[in-house]
Amino acid sequence: MPERPSPDLERMLTDVEWAMSKDFAARDLVPMLENLVRAAPSVSEAAYFAKLRLSELIVGDAPFRAARLARDVLESGESERAWAVLGLAHTLLGHYRVAARSYRRALALAPDCAIYEHNLGHVLDVALNRPHEALIHLERAHRFSPREGEIASSYAHALLRSGQLEKAKQLLLVAVKRPEEAAQILAAWQYANGNKPDNGHGP
Secondary structure (H helix, E strand, C coil): CCCCCCHHHHHHHHHHHHHHHCCCCHHHHHHHHHHHHHHCCCCCHHHHHHHHHHHHHHCCCCHHHHHHHHHHHHCCCCCHHHHHHHHHHHHHHCCHHHHHHHHHHHHHHCCCCHHHHHHHHHHHHHHCCCHHHHHHHHHHHHHHCCCCHHHHHHHHHHHHHCCCHHHHHHHHHHHHCCHHHHHHHHHHHHHHCCCCCCCCCCC
């Protein structure tokens, strides 16, 4: 039977959970979670709880530390959220193959997650230059979240790089809504990929 947390630790846990329920900003939650990480026994549910949530909050600013926290969490067992943090952290650090493997592990645990499908597809397309493989994941992400503009845009980018220009045009127009902006984005993508922009009227 696990040891019961001390009264002080229970109070800290309660405070963090209350703050999260009230949607406290990261600048307020991070110090609370840092204190909880320091106070909790290293091998305890409280520590894993704090490390996972802390890693999610700091990954954009401190990807290396977030990756270390996520790996600590994974020592306690599989967690799709910890694998997703590792995926994002390694993407930001430029370790794209490790990022792709991490997102695959997250998807194995949460196969219907549009965010994980999108992030994996984006890494495969943009970072690893594998747009055809990326399409599998971006199509699934778009099917799961058809109204999410960022997913539709990433899907359109991979379609363009895979030679499906017309489908990319149509999808980008739906994602961006404004024809002029969609045409500008498409032209920039074509230049970036070494292709001559379309001389028609745009998407």
